[in-house]
Amino acid sequence: MKLVSLKASFAKESDLCTAFIAALPEGWTPYPETDGFDLILVRDDGAQVGIEAKLVLNAKVLIQAVDHVHQRWNGGVVGPDFLAVLIPYGHKTPEMVTIAGYLGLAVIEQHDAATFEQRYRYERFKLKAPDCFPFSPGLPDTRWSEDGYRNGWRDQMPAERCKLPAYVPDVVAGASAPSTLSEWKISAIKLCILLEKRGEITSMDFKTLHVHRQRWLDGKWITPTDRRGHYVVGSRPLNLRAQHPINYAQIEADFEKWAPAAALGATA
Structure with missing residues (x-):
């Protein structure tokens, strides 16, 4: 051959x-x-x-x-x-x-x-x-x-490089319907972890992690409690642990690095 x-x-x-x-x-x-x-x-x-x-x-x-x-x-x-x-x-x-x-x-x-x-x-x-x-x-x-030009490599000399997520995505490259690890996804995972640890999340948690609360309410991922600004798991929970098992565990291991001060006290 x-x-x-x-x-x-x-x-x-x-x-x-x-x-x-x-x-x-x-x-x-x-x-x-x-x-x-x-x-x-x-x-x-x-x-x-x-x-x-x-x-x-x-x-x-x-x-x-x-x-x-x-x-x-x-x-x-x-x-x-x-x-x-x-x-x-x-x-x-x-x-x-x-x-x-x-x-x-x-x-x-x-x-x-x-x-x-x-x-x-x-x-x-x-x-x-x-x-x-x-x-x-x-x-x-x-x-x-x-020898870069001979091998086809050309430095684009960008003024700014691509912004990378804080964690290496645990997804398959080249998949037909990829699940990306965006900044929003990382913040959402943090909210899910807070919800697991405390049993509820607050309006301040959304503000601290820069996540829009209304999307969570519309998706029925959370539901309001009797206390104003407090929320528990909704009828359609967001299961990001199954979607990103490795990243979820990594973010969970870093809890003390990113968790709001009030959350650290509540879960101690």
């Missing part, structure tokens, strides 16, 4: 992202489904790579990748330092790669087990082959400027 004829196969974009995350080198932290991207990688020094995943390199994924970069009125770009699209190995065309380059996008190709084994065999027997890594090109390091 010729090396050029190999094509990696992934059933879903989420499978592609999972394989890519598993192959990440040290020094990179993946933030799935963050700030509109399928995945944001964060290097130890804070540099970010915004990634959109697709099973084939096409115009749609190129547009998605650049669509999340915003231009502020004062001229500064808000977004990650680098932009990329992630596709299975062998699913690109020279024309689309050229267009990606014009847009400042790197094209990352991810191997599956079969294509990786075949390329490894070529490398091991000293036959001519491209790099033999789970994905290529390699991620930009602090020396990226020496």
